[in-house]
Amino acid sequence: MKKWKLSLALTLVSAVAISGCSQRPESASPAPAPTSGKESSNSNSMAKKTLSMMSNVADQPVQEVYRQILNDFSKENPDIAVNIQFPGSAYENNMKVKMAANDLPDVFDTHGWAQVRYGEYLADLKDEPWAKQLTDTIKNVVTDKAGKVYVLPLSEAKDGIMYNVEMLKKYNLEPPKTLDELIAAAEKIKKESGGKTTPFFLSGIDESTIGTYFDYFANSLLISPESNSAADLLKNTFDWNKWNVLPEKLLDIKNRGLINEDFLTAKRSEIPAAFAAEKVAFVLLAPSFVDAVNKIKPDMKVGLMPIPSMSTNDKPNFSGGERATMGIWKDSKNMAESKKLLQFFAKPANMTKIANVTKLQPGLKGIESKHDLTEYYEKYADIRVFPYFDRVYLPNGMWSVMSKSGTELLAGRITPKEYTANMKQEVERLRKN
Structure with missing residues (x-):
């Protein structure tokens, strides 16, 4: 539903659209994937690098899929820990503060504003292996005229x-x-x-x-x-x-x-x-x-x-446009590890998991999904998709x-x-x- 809305009134409207609780302090200590709360970490005693990650995802089933993918990532990459936070309705205000301080998470969700709001803070991902798979309907949304790719679109809206x-x-x-x-x-x-x-x-x-x-x-x-x-x-x-x-x-x-x-x-x-x-x-x-x-x-x-x-x-x-995304802060001290994390999320099996739980279209081509709305996405595959009106005009x-x-x-x-x-x-x- 959903420009850089600076007014307090809009912040309240945004809070309605994204259910969530108050943010809890960050923690990088070892923790199993919780069934509630706002953050989790897949860190362990072998970790040499800890990535900070912040997501705007509010639905708990989707959060659990993220945690499952992170647990699988930690098994393949025991030297990388990921501390993920789900601030809920506090997300936009948190990100405003972090942008003002130029101190952003290594990886974060742009929730519809990859270019307009967060563009100057994001690394260019055009050389990543998944970048060539961007769908025709999301490519222009997350790529500028110079060819910069701002984010990995985990899901796109129709x-x-x-x-x-x-x-x-x-x-x-x-x-x-x-x-x-x-x-x-x-x-x-x-x-x-x-x-x-x-x-x-x-x-x-x-x-x-x-x-x-x-x-x-x-x-x-x-x-x-x-x-x-x-x-x-x-x-x-x-x-x-x-x-x-x-x-x-x-x-x-x-x-x-x-x-x-x-x-x-x-x-x-x-x-x-x-x-x-x-x-x-x-x-x-x-x-x-x-x-x-x-x-x-x-x-x-x-x-x-x-x-x-x-x-x-x-x-x-x-x-349509962006829904869930993963971008990398251009000044991250963990650039290589962050790119590795995005590559892991971009694997077809993981993109399928996200598509099935969100009932949204994946932002990459060649991803299979099967859920309640799949038949409608297939039926209306040729219907034009316009970016959300307010975000453009x-x-x-x-x-x-x-x-x-x-x-x-x-x-x-x-x-x-x-x-x-x-x-x-x-x-x-x-x-x-």
Whole structure:
């Protein structure tokens, strides 16, 4: 969901999106892979080098896979210890402090900002053996025009809309290809379910659920069409009247009764249970949502479809970019050992483990995976993937503006035109800073 967002408000939004606990002090002492906590080390008495590693991964099952891979690495490399930390919601603030002090971990996760935020701190990895395997959809994201490769992309996003597969079959619906078709499908589901299902769930508390709507459909409206506004957005000559369509459509969806009535007080954490109870049909969340639903209802099938186009003259798309990555601090005193660690993570068997637990696409070619969403990635393999809109076309800080203004819109405190005017004003202000 997800520019260098400096405002405190955005930090709070980011904290919602990444569950986690407070950071514990670093430790390089020998320790088995724990089942909880924020850090672990595969160090041992034979270790000659200790690498510091920090990851933005929040899901415990994914953390455990990382630890398994590190344990295997330590068996092959007994002279290298790796101290890994998972700070959770404190990750971005921790990294801000470390960048300000120019004292970063040997290896760290760029969580979507390899070039824009962390680029000047990262070593060039273009000569690494795995660099030639970068997928076509992630290569331009983690490589610049000069050819520098910033990170090893362990996983890349292809975000779309998660949906209840059996519910669409029940109501004789195909995955909608346009936003108008999606709205029509939602109305049919609500009507024929007798009001049991309110198709969309948004949270005014966890405003990222609202910001995601704007981020996804901004690509469909402004970037995906053959005649698009990409150049105008980058040159700051964009006609903001074109943006009005997005808040108007969202308000229309709300006025049709297709969003949960308690959206102002509802929490994002309530979505899996509501989906499992068939009270929700469509959600705009990451693939880990599947596991959250299946913990409640193991036999429920969750599907993934591309983000619908805004017109019949265009085609659906995915929003994507980096998810989990491993970059190396350019001033690391353990450069050779750090590269060896990345090479180990890049092994096909390890990349497969990560793909299967995250349900995400691996960032390297030739990696096999088999999980709940594999069939959808294969089905939609030819669908275009556009980088997250805010990361490319909006200045740092706009995610918070986009999300909070969406809540104000749905609460009736501002109009669609006022929403757009606020976007224009904040973009111009932030670009001057």
